[in-house]
Amino acid sequence: MSFIANTEEQHxxxxxxxxxxxxxxxxxxxxxxxxxxxxxxxxGKSELEISSFFQDLANRNFSHLTNFLGGGFYDHFIxxxxxxxxxRSEFYTAYTPYxxxxxxxxxxxxxxxxTDICRxxxxxxxxxxxxxxxxxxxxxxxxxxNATGRRKIVIDGGVNPIYxxxxxxxxxxLSIELAEVPVxxxxxxxxxxxxxxxEKTAAVLLQNPNFFGVIDDHSDIAEKCHSLxxxxxxxxxxxxxxxxxxPAEQGIDIATGEGQSLGNPLSxxxxxxxxxxxxxxxxxxxxxxMVAATTDSQGRTGYVLSLQAREQHIRxxxxxxxxxxxxxxxxxxxxxxxxxxxxxGLKDVARLCVDKAHYAKERIKxxxxxxxxxxxxxxxxxxxxLPIDAGECIGRMIEHGFAAGFPLGxxxxxxxxYLLIAVTEKRTKYEIGRLAETLEAVxxx
Amino acid sequence: MTPADRKYSRTHxxxxxxxxxxxxxxxxxxxxxxxxxxxxxxxxxxxxVSKEKExxxxxxxxxxxxxxxxxxxxxxxxxxxxxxxxxxxxxxxxEKGWIFKISNFNKSExxxxxxxxxxxxxxxxxx
Numbered sequence: 001m002s003f004i005a006n007t008e009e010q011h012x013x014x015x016x017x018x019x020x021x022x023x024x025x026x027x028x029x030x031x032x033x034x035x036x037x038x039x040x041x042x043x044g045k046s047e048l049e050i051s052s053f054f055q056d057l058a059n060r061n062f063s064h065l066t067n068f069l070g071g072g073f074y075d076h077f078i079x080x081x082x083x084x085x086x087x088r089s090e091f092y093t094a095y096t097p098y099x100x101x102x103x104x105x106x107x108x109x110x111x112x113x114x115t116d117i118c119r120x121x122x123x124x125x126x127x128x129x130x131x132x133x134x135x136x137x138x139x140x141x142x143x144x145x146n147a148t149g150r151r152k153i154v155i156d157g158g159v160n161p162i163y164x165x166x167x168x169x170x171x172x173x174l175s176i177e178l179a180e181v182p183v184x185x186x187x188x189x190x191x192x193x194x195x196x197x198x199e200k201t202a203a204v205l206l207q208n209p210n211f212f213g214v215i216d217d218h219s220d221i222a223e224k225c226h227s228l229x230x231x232x233x234x235x236x237x238x239x240x241x242x243x244x245x246x247p248a249e250q251g252i253d254i255a256t257g258e259g260q261s262l263g264n265p266l267s268x269x270x271x272x273x274x275x276x277x278x279x280x281x282x283x284x285x286x287x288x289x290m291v292a293a294t295t296d297s298q299g300r301t302g303y304v305l306s307l308q309a310r311e312q313h314i315r316x317x318x319x320x321x322x323x324x325x326x327x328x329x330x331x332x333x334x335x336x337x338x339x340x341x342x343x344x345g346l347k348d349v350a351r352l353c354v355d356k357a358h359y360a361k362e363r364i365k366x367x368x369x370x371x372x373x374x375x376x377x378x379x380x381x382x383x384x385x386l387p388i389d390a391g392e393c394i395g396r397m398i399e400h401g402f403a404a405g406f407p408l409g410x411x412x413x414x415x416x417x418y419l420l421i422a423v424t425e426k427r428t429k430y431e432i433g434r435l436a437e438t439l440e441a442v443x444x445x
Numbered sequence: 446m447t448p449a450d451r452k453y454s455r456t457h458x459x460x461x462x463x464x465x466x467x468x469x470x471x472x473x474x475x476x477x478x479x480x481x482x483x484x485x486x487x488x489x490x491x492x493x494v495s496k497e498k499e500x501x502x503x504x505x506x507x508x509x510x511x512x513x514x515x516x517x518x519x520x521x522x523x524x525x526x527x528x529x530x531x532x533x534x535x536x537x538x539x540e541k542g543w544i545f546k547i548s549n550f551n552k553s554e555x556x557x558x559x560x561x562x563x564x565x566x567x568x569x570x571x572x
Contacts (some may be wrong), residue, residue, distance in 0.1 A: 284484070309484075309504045425490055
């Protein structure tokens with residue numbers, strides 16, 4: 001397709017129809033501070049100059065740090081086969097690869113990914129994936145609102161504060177009531193949550209393990225929800241699902257989560273992978289693509305998109321969501337990762353995470369004036385109370401080559417001295433020892 | 446043949462009065478136009494429905510269409526057999542393929558609906 005620029009005459013005609021005098025007027029809503037100062041670029045540079053320029057920029061990223069930072073996104077090992085397979089051009093360059101006539105490979109991969117998610121969550125149906133853990137949780141809210149006809153959402157304070165912020169911003173201009181219930185001793189506050197549940201509540205949003213790494217069993221909350229016609233939604237950490245009680249075993253109606261930990265790199269924030277699974281009764285309310293297995297006219301197994309009446313290209317105004325795509329490549333990586341580690345392998349990864357995190361707890365407990373929060377059981381992440389500001393401590397630790405954790409004061413007022421530390425299977429005994437020694441040294445600085 | 450014991454709407458639903466209850470469904474013409482029906486989203490028992498307002502969805506191999514109520518009232522019963530066998534609407538739209546029953550319905554609204562002869566004429570004008 002050739003590019004044909006508009007003529008001056010056409011510009012004027014379009015502006016006249018829009019009812020403005022200049023192109024600038026169309027962007028009048030953008031605050032001046034956010035507008036580009038200038039579009040004049042420097043003169044052309046050589047390839048060498050350009051590559052040095054970008055290398056310098058890249059070097060400003062501290063990618064060499066030993067990583068104890070989590071908060072919903074974790075530094076897990078990625079076997080090189082994941083990169084080798086996922087970067088095959090048949091997968092890598094496909095855009096909206098859903099046509100059954102030409103995309104059997106990708107459709108099969110998505111179908112197998114959906115099977116993985118069903119096995120991890122214990123639920124019957126998974127979609128083809130969503131953008132990330134936060135949007136998946138928001139989509140679950142929308143689903144609950146559509147399914148129940150109610151407009152109140154109760155959110156447990158243990159849900160990732162980044163997700164909570166996303167939900168607040170997504171719902172800011174919708175008439176949806178949000179009620180947040182702070183955690184008690186690091187766990188869901190049952191009594192407080194129960195106070196908020198009524199016949200106007202569409203869903204309760206929970207997380208397991210929660211943002212503080214605390215493991216919970218939400219069966220009691222799910223049961224309470226069902227007695228009032230409320231849906232129980234749980235955001236889960238997929239690695240932890242290898243060992244913990246699954247959402248289905250807890251009576252959860254909609255499970256969502258961030259799939260980055262499954263074969264996807266941290267990559268400074270994305271692209272990530274949202275997943276979602278539901279029981280049979282909710283499947284027609286689920287957003288996004290869904291791949292199903294079928295047989296062709298010759299009886300051979302084939303894969304097609306299914307239940308598309310939910311989607312916006314069938315009935316736009318009745319669509320369950322505006323999502324009409326998926327994170328196909330990230331979902332593919334998750335599927336390759338899970339296929340490589342296998343059922344037992346995933347359990348091993350999860351066990352290593354727990355064991356190493358608990359070893360780290362023991363080491364850090366021995367540092368004078370540092371307190372490990374131990375009122376509730378944790379998975380691979382835990383909270384420590386420092387004698388100094390956690391943000392300050394993290395800054396000092398970076399100079400020693402550590403990403404020491406997440407400063408809880410950023411989202412929890414009053415927790416300025418609290419540091420959230422994550423440990424994955426990648427961390428060695430030596431690294432954990434060095435973390436503890438360095439922590440002890442920097443807090444005395 | 447279009448049964449003469451009931452009334453018809455312009456959106457191709459039928460309603461049959463059985464004592465205090467109005468039984469509803471879609472017409473033979475509607476099921477034929479939709480093709481093989483694969484799923485019916487039924488209204489909730491106990492919920493209120495209004496004449497000409499959507500109260501459910503019928504999915505077929507061709508389309509997903511809204512289901513309208515021919516008269517106003519309260520849903521007293523839904524045909525739960527349709528959850529596992531929606532194709533009954535194709536094979537027997539006027540008897541086994543009934544969709545929902547309405548109690549406390551508005552009798553005066555029946556006057557604005559067509560009888561079988563009028564509905565057949567209406568179908569001719571539609572085509």
